[in-house]
Each structure stands twice: as C-alpha cells, then as structure tokens.
C-alpha cells in the first residue's frame with residue numbers, strides 16, 4: 001500500500017483529518033460492534049450522537065420551535081435524545097413517531113424524552129422560523145420509502161423550515177447516495193465518526209447540505225469490510241507524493257510523455273499535453289498522423305511533434321527506453337486503428353492513460369492482453385463511456401450498486417485505476433481502494449476539460465507518481481483550478497492555472 005494511503009496519514013494530519021475516511025453502513029456497524037465489545041456502552045454512543053446534533057443546532061440557531069421526526073430504529077433513538085436536550089435548553093420541542101421504537105436503546109431514549117409523541121396526522125408543521133430534526137432513518141435504511149414515511153419526508157421538505165438530518169437525510173441510501181423513492185433535503189447533516197458514501201455521491205450530496213462529522217468515541221480507525229478503504233479526496237492523501245524536480249534532473253529524467261494524436265480532433269491531445277507539461281513532465285512528444293503534424297506543431301513550441309504514418313512507427317518509437325508514460329485515446333475515433341494502437345501501446349509496457357476513443361478500444365481487447373500488460377493503466381471514462389466499457393457490470397454484481405461500487409468493480413475487473421468522472425468523480429484502484437472527489441465546480445462541464453484531466457494524470461504518471469495517487473491528485477488539482485477561475489472557464493484556461501495551485505500545495509506541505 002502506498003504510504004500516501006495508510007491510516008497514519010489520518011493521524012498525522014490531526015483531528016481535521018478525522019473526516020478523510022468514507023465508511024459504508026456495514027463497516028460502520030462492524031466498527032460499532034467492535035467498540036461495544038471493547039467496552040463502549042451502546043446507549044452512551046447514542047447519547048453522544050444525539051448531543052452532538054443538539055450542539056450543532058444550538059451553535060447555529062437561536063431558540064425556536066422544533067419538530068423532531070423519529071423513526072423506529074436507532075436513528076429515531078438519536079432523535080429522542082436531541083428532543084430532550086433541546087427541551088432542557090429551553091426550546092419548545094414536539095416529537096412525532098413514525099412507529100414505536102424497535103430497539104432497546106431507542107426505547108430507552110424515548111422513555112428519557114418522556115412526553116407523548118404526536119401522531120403524524122396531528123402535526124403542526126413549523127414555518128420558516130422553526131426547525132425540523134429528521135431522525136426518521138439513518139444508515140439502516142434499505143427499502144424504498146412509501147406510505148406515511150414518504151409523506152412525512154415530502155411535508156417536511158415543503159414546509160419551509162430548515163431541516164437538520166441525523167446521520168444522513170432520510171431516504172438517501174448511505175452506501176450509494178441514491179434516493180430510495182424520496183428523500184429529505186437537509187440544510188445541515190450531522191453524521192458520526194466518518195462520512196458515508198451517500199454524503200458525497202449524487203444525489204445524496206445535494207440532499208446533505210452542510211456536513212458536520214461528530215466524534216462519538218468510536219475507535220480512531222474504522223474496521224474495513226474487505227480491507228479496501230475509501231477516502232474523500234484531499235491533498236493530505238497525496239500531497240507529499242507530488243513530483244518535485246531534483247537538482248540533477250534533466251528533461252528525460254523528469255519524465256517523457258508520448259501522446260498519440262488524432263487526425264481530426266487535434267484539440268484533445270493539444271489540451272492534454274499542455275496540462276501534462278504544466279504538471280511537470282520534462283518532455284512531451286505527440287505522435288500525429290502526417291497530415292495533422294503542422295496543426296500540432298503550431299500549437300506549443302515546446303512540445304515535440306512527430307509523424308506516425310503507420311502503426312509500426314508508433315511501435316518503434318515506444319521501444320525507446322526514455323519514454324516514461326503514454327496517453328492514448330484523447331481525440332481518437334473508436335475503431336480498428338485505435339484498437340491496433342492500443343494493443344501496441346500496452347505491449348510496450350509503459351504507464352498508460354486511456355481516454356476517449358481508447359476506452360471503446362479497451363472494451364474490445366482480448367482479456368489476456370489486459371491481464372498480461374505490465375505497466376499501470378488509468379482508464380478515465382465519464383458515465384456514458386463507462387456504460388459502454390462495462391455494459392451491465394453493475395447488474396451482474398447485484399442490484400443497487402452505486403457509482404463508488406461500480407468504479408471499484410471495474411477497477412478489480414480490469415486491473416486498472418478507474419477514474420469515473422462527473423460532479424462526484426470516483427477514483428478506484430484494482431485492490432479496491434477508492435477516493436471520492438465530492439467538490440468539483442460545475443464550470444468543469446465544458447468541452448475539453450476531460451482531455452485536460454487525462455493529460456494531467458499522464459503528466460504526473462510520467463514523473464513516476466503512483467497511478468492511484470496521480471489520478472486522485474489530478475482530479476483534485478483540476479477541480480481546484482476550475483474553482484479558482486469560476487465563471488467563463490474554458491478547458492484551455494485550465495493547464496495554465498495548474499502551476500499556482502501546485503505551488504501553493506507544495507508550500508503548504
């Protein structure tokens with residue numbers, strides 16, 4: 001495992017990094033059981049959870065009428081604690097129970113609340129000046145909401161009062177971020193110990209609102225389900241691994257990227273190569289169809305452009321030991337020539353980024369080629385390309401697979417790092433580790449920004465950075481550059497924004 005991704009990085013980065021891990025419902029339950037076996041009292045954990053939510057409310061709002069919606073499980077149990085805590089602070093509180101509490105701890109919490117719970121039909125819904133606490137369902141929700149539960153969610157969303165969700169907005173699937181029928185649209189969500197996939201993957205991320213992660217005394221590290229931890233994408237994971245030139249470096253030792261250029265959509269590789277060079281690649285060579293050489297050559301004086309009249313020319317060129325990574329697919333049509341090129345690129349055993357038309361070619365590869373290649377490979381599909389690449393991969397592995405699980409499954413299947421792009425890009429490694437980038441600006445939804453990302457990954461790979469770390473770093477840097485530019489962003493703007501973002505990160509480490 002790369003030192004970038006062990007538990008120590010969490011410890012080193014201090015309390016703020018408590019938020020780094022993303023933990024599934026099952027991992028949460030396993031960790032909770034471990035803590036209970038080690039002596040943590042389960043009701044104490046519930047009290048801490050409830051108090052943490054009440055504290056977050058008291059820190060943000062002045063005294064106002066509160067309606068607490070309690071479900072039958074332990075999420076509802078937390079709700080009763082919150083109700084009692086706010087009442088003790090002098091707030092006017094009413095509680096509605098969807099059903100009687102079903103666990104020992106929830107029953108004890110309801111007893112602690114002591115007052116009657118309103119029937120759902122008898123609720124007086126608060127107005128904008130009030131507050132709703134959503135303690136209907138937490139990470140134990142597995143079925144679609146319907147009937148009274150769905151109705152409560154819809155009425156809460158419509159009434160105009162801010163909603164504070166306990167652990168996760170009710171209706172959001174904790175592991176996938178999917179909406180199970182309908183879901184609470186929260187202003188604030190207070191979760192416990194670690195963030196859940198549903199807080200960072202769409203549409204759950206939107207439903208979550210502000211996210212607070214509260215310490216309730218669980219162990220410092222969660223108990224992973226299959227030793228494949230998942231993280232939120234932050235520089236603490238990979239900043240120390242960003243390449244920095246050494247005094248004895250020359251252009252080849254910094255890294256030589258070879259990009260296979262297309263004959264028609266030349267913009268893709270031009271953008272990618274500029275991003276790779278801005279990320280520190282010592283040298284970039286574009287192998288271009290003879291007719292397009294002049295287009296490439298006029299774009300960047302510092303990039304080398306060589307004609308590739310035949311596939312054989314590419315093969316010969318890639319045998320040069322000074323090539324350190326290859327980018328293939330950006331701006332290439334899917335089809336026979338791209339498939340041939342991809343086969344030869346993989347046979348050359350360099351670290352490789354496969355994007356665009358190369359992804360369709362990957363789908364058509366013989367499985368033994370995928371299995372026998374030697375260099376690390378990064379595949380960068382958006383959802384449409386992923387669907388073509390993986391077909392019904394999700395369906396094969398069971399219902400309800402979210403973006404995280406689909407990316408992890410594809411990474412395992414192909415033995416490649418998958419960068420499944422979108423507003424909630426998931427980066428998955430073949431061993432199951434994954435990183436979710438939850439905070440990219442929508443300004444990135446502009447033609448060519450994916451080409452910049454592919455080039456950025458290739459630029460870091462070519463400097464010897466580990467493929468998983470390079471992909472996560474590139475996705476973050478790409479998003480941060482876009483965030484700084486803001487409105488009017490073009491893909492062309494992105495490469496030249498990178499040096500400042502990288503310099504600031506390096507200065508901060």
Ligand SMILES: NC(=O)C1=CN([C@@H]2O[C@H](COP(=O)(O)OP(=O)(O)OC[C@H]3O[C@@H](n4cnc5c(N)ncnc54)[C@H](OP(=O)(O)O)[C@@H]3O)[C@@H](O)[C@H]2O)[C@@H](O)CC1
Nearest residue numbers: 032045046049072073074075137138139140141143144167
């Ligand atoms: N982990 C921790 O360390 C800690 C966890 N804590 C808290 O516990 C929460 C998890 O609690 P949980 O496991 O009891 O599950 P929860 O989310 O309350 O829901 C399960 C209930 O809902 C029901 N139900 C499900 N779907 C339904 C539907 N569609 N429509 C109707 N009903 C449905 C389901 O019924 P069943 O499926 O059993 O028939 C069951 O009764 C967690 O989010 C956090 O808030 C903290 O207290 C402290 C430490």
Ligand SMILES: Nc1ncnc2c1ncn2[C@@H]1O[C@H](COP(=O)(O)OP(=O)(O)O)[C@@H](O)[C@H]1O
Nearest residue numbers: 421422423440441442444445447448449450451
């Ligand atoms: N709404 C959005 N919010 C944040 N990032 C987005 C959004 N839409 C697209 N992106 C990002 O922009 C890039 C688009 O890549 P891609 O779809 O391959 O476009 P292109 O092929 O035009 O370059 C990806 O990095 C993706 O994650």
Ligand SMILES: [K+]
Nearest residue numbers: 137166168170
């Ligand atoms: K909830």
